[in-house]
Amino acid sequence: MTNSRSDESTLPFRLFFDSSNDAMFVIPLASGGVPLPFLDVNAQASHLTGYSREEMLTLSPLDIAENVDMQQWRTVIETLQRVGEASLKAALRKKNGKVLHLELSVRQVQLDGTDLAIAVGRDISGRVESEYALRETERDLTALINAHPESVILTTFDSTVVRCNRSAAERFGMTPDQLQGQRLIDLSSAQNEPGRREVMRQISSSNQPIRFQDFRDGMRLDNTVTPIGNSAGRARVAIFSRDVSAQYVRVEVENLLGDIDRRILKGSDIDSAARHACDRLAHVFNSPWVTLQSISGTPLKSRHFGGVLGESVDLEECLPKRDMTNWSDAEENLRIIELDSLPAHLGQIFRSHNCEQLAEVPIAFSKSQSAALVIALHAKSSFRGSDVLDLLDHVASRLRVAWGKTRELGKLSLLRQALEHSSTAVVLATLRGRIVWCNRAISDSVGTSQENLLGRQTREFLVDTAESTLVEMDRTLREGKTWTGECDMRRADGSTFTALQSVSPVYEEGAGTPSHVIIIQEDITDHKQSQARIRYLAEHDALTGLKNRAALMSQIVSILADGRRSTGQLALLYLDIDRFKAVNDTHGHGVGDQLLVEFAARLRQLVREDDIVARLGGDEFVIVLRKVDSAEKAGHIAQKLLDRAAEPICCDGLELKVGTSIGIVLLADLSGSKGPLEATDLLRAGDHAMYQAKQSGRNRYVFANREHIAALR
Structure with a gap:
């Protein structure tokens, strides 16, 4: 939000405000409910309405509202002042004359003593238009629901499918034609069938939309069921289903972590926390089998299970043999176990419960004490196995911390002593x-x-x-x-x-x-610095400190994809040190390495900060000039490089004289060729031009010509 007290503490909020995917409006609240011009809007609000930010700040909400009059505005203001928040759907007239439908969540706040309303809007134009189209004609409905990315089904009141889109049919393992005519009640699991029947009964009696969540085939679905009338009366029901599995699981796991902490702080032991974790995880993932068991000498007093399979499955049979010496909960020990690697009878048991994988996460309580947290994953789960491992690792880590707390629980004096040390x-x-x-x-x-x-x-x-x-x-x-x-x-x-x-x-x-x-x-701190160092080594040449081949290719690909060539001509210079092999053969690789380091330093000194300098390997280097006004400019830079490379280089008391041959490729010469432009095209053309420079007597530069570039591609 923009105000006179803008400082560093508001910068993160400003960034969040400006980068939010939701439209955000800041509205001053005047006495009497008179609508005033917007105080601030974010980039998404400007994008959706078509007005610039400056234009929006001259308009009030009623200036662009289609379906809100003064009386309705005052009603919203009264609601805000009474309960502090309000929700509404609004139709706004965009700058181009079209209507934008928003679902608004409005909260009242105070800033520097000024009452403000912050409205966060989600664009529901597509949904509104979809609902309108559904009411218009059955023909439009068919086209609409097939274009919808989520599950859309139109049924009669006995749940017989009249129309559906491809997403809906795929969730039942069918095509739309195969699903049409089926009764959803008949396709429901025994667990979901009573709830589905009750929803249909309520819809029939109330003629009002109903929203609910349920679990089906590994997915948690957020369903909106809406009765649709026609000239014959209430004859259809529209069902919109959205997969919210990932969101639900993350929230529930986060709640579980809080539960573990609270239980331990209230004096529960590690077995109680482990038992609770297994039960909750089985519920969250709808898994038939979750277990937490000792591998070697853990403080767990017993084995713990969640899910219907319970103790009927032996953990040792489920864990393929491996060396568990000094087993820890390091990342490399997290793994997904395919059912094909299990004994046949166990694979059959899990498949009968519609599972296809096991996720295993170790818990190292100490060097000699370890356990395994294992969960059977549903075959059609929309949650990736790697994400499951990440979440389970959080639970395992929290259990490990919880065990660390419980070891010294007891008398308050012992707890204080343990925490103190x-x-x-x-x-x-x-x-x-x-x-x-x-x-x-x-x-x-x-x-x-x-x-x-x-x-x-x-x-x-x-x-x-x-x-x-x-x-x-x-x-x-x-x-x-x-x-x-x-x-x-x-x-x-x-x-x-x-x-x-x-x-x-x-x-x-x-x-x-x-x-x-x-x-x-x-x-x-050390961990983050180590991560930064690892990232650096992955992108840089160990000897010269320049970008390596992988980093170079990645940056060229990004430049081409971003279309940065439109801001200036891109030039690639492919360099090879002349007579470098003679230096290595005569004076040894140590001197050769010193020469490479000095040569790299000279390259870096002669180009701009935003240009790319990389070592491909051996004595080959590449420079990418991001903005070059002309071929003459590229040639001028290449000549400077030739002159600098020709100057003597002192290595280990020796004065060495080498040179370099340079192949130059201009992006404009490549972009005119047929087919998509690839990073390898630049390198191949540059390598060939450099070879021509070598053949022409070394210590010179040669431009790649269009004819040869076309032949290479």
Whole structure:
């Protein structure tokens, strides 16, 4: 939102506001309900309405509203002032005269004492137009539902399918023609059939739309069932189904993580948390078999199961043999197990429950104590196996942390002693962030004494954390959930580090709202730096520090795909050091390596910052000039490179004289050829032109000509 107090703390919100996929409008609320011009809109709002931001700021909501008059506007304002939020559907007249339908969620906020309304709009024009078309003619309905990406079915009131789109038919393993005439009730599982019958009964009696969720063939579907009338009365029912499996699973797993934390903080043991996790995971994934069992000496007192198969399946038979020495929950140990790798009778059992894979995640409680969390995955699940592993790994990690907490639970003095000497930083604070207890690890991490930390606000140690993040954290905690995320922290000496925090609510006995939070913090600075180093090594030549072949190809592909050639002519220079082999043969590879490093440094010095310099391997290099005004300009740069390369290079006390041969390819010469332009076209043409330079006497540059480029392609 734009205001006079714009500063760094509002930047993340500004970025969120501007980059949101939803249209967002900021409206000042005047006394008397008189609509005032918009205070701010985001890019999506401008895009959807066709007005520029500046034009929108001169318009009020009623200036562009099609279906909202002054009385309706005042009703919305009264609702906002009474309950703080309102929802409505609005039709807006776009700049081009067309109508835009939005589903708006409006909240009242205050900024600098000014009452504002923030409206978040989702474009439902397609849905509105679809519903209109459905009511127009059956012919239009057929065309519409086949174009819809989600499941759309038109039935009679006894659930007989009259029309459906391809997405709907595929979910039943049929074609649209095969599904037509079938009764959805007959195709429902025994679990879903009673609910489906009840929905049809309610629709028939109330003639009102009904929205509900159910689980079918590995998918959690969000269904909207709407009665459609015609001249003969209520004769049809439109069913729109959207797959919300991924969203549902993520939310439920996040809730499970919070449940585990709360159970442990309230004194439950690790077996109780494990048992609860298995039951919840079986429900969330609709899995017939979830188990958490010891592999070697874990603190689990018993095996735990979720799902209908329970103890009837032996874990050891399900885990293909492998070396479990020093087994840990490292990423490489997460795996998907295909049923074909199991004993035949087990594969048959799982397939009879419509499963096709097992997901296995290890839990290393210590070096000598490990367990396995295994879940059977539904055959038609819309959730990828890798995503399941990622979510289960979160659960396994939380169980491991939970076990770490429960080891020392008991008397409060023992808990305090265990936490005090824990290497994991732990803070107990009020819900408003005032520190009431902390351990030595947090004191060491921020570089000040525990006594100095008591009574201070946790926000004092945060670096540039967005206000929206803090608001989200507070909301999550007040809902009784755990907030997990990364934060940049400031030490007492001013230095900073990155921490992974898990913030959980703590309840006093009998209280319905949390009074405190417990913050568990881990310094992940080294881990993030290691990740950055790995990414760097994957993209750079180890000897010269230039981009390597893979990075070069990736950047050329991106440039071509983005169409950056439209902003200037792209030139590729393919270089090969003259007589480099003689240097290696005469003085050895050590001197040759020094020469390559110095040669690379000279290349980098002679081009612009946004140009690309890469080493392909050996003594071959490539320079990509992003913007070149002319072929003469490219030739001028190539001549500078020739002159610099010809200067003596000192290596290990030796003064070496080499040169370079350069092949130049202009993008304009390639883009005129037939067929799509590929990165390899540039390199092949450059290599050939460089070879011509070699053949012509070395220490010179040659342009690739159109005829040869066409022959190469």
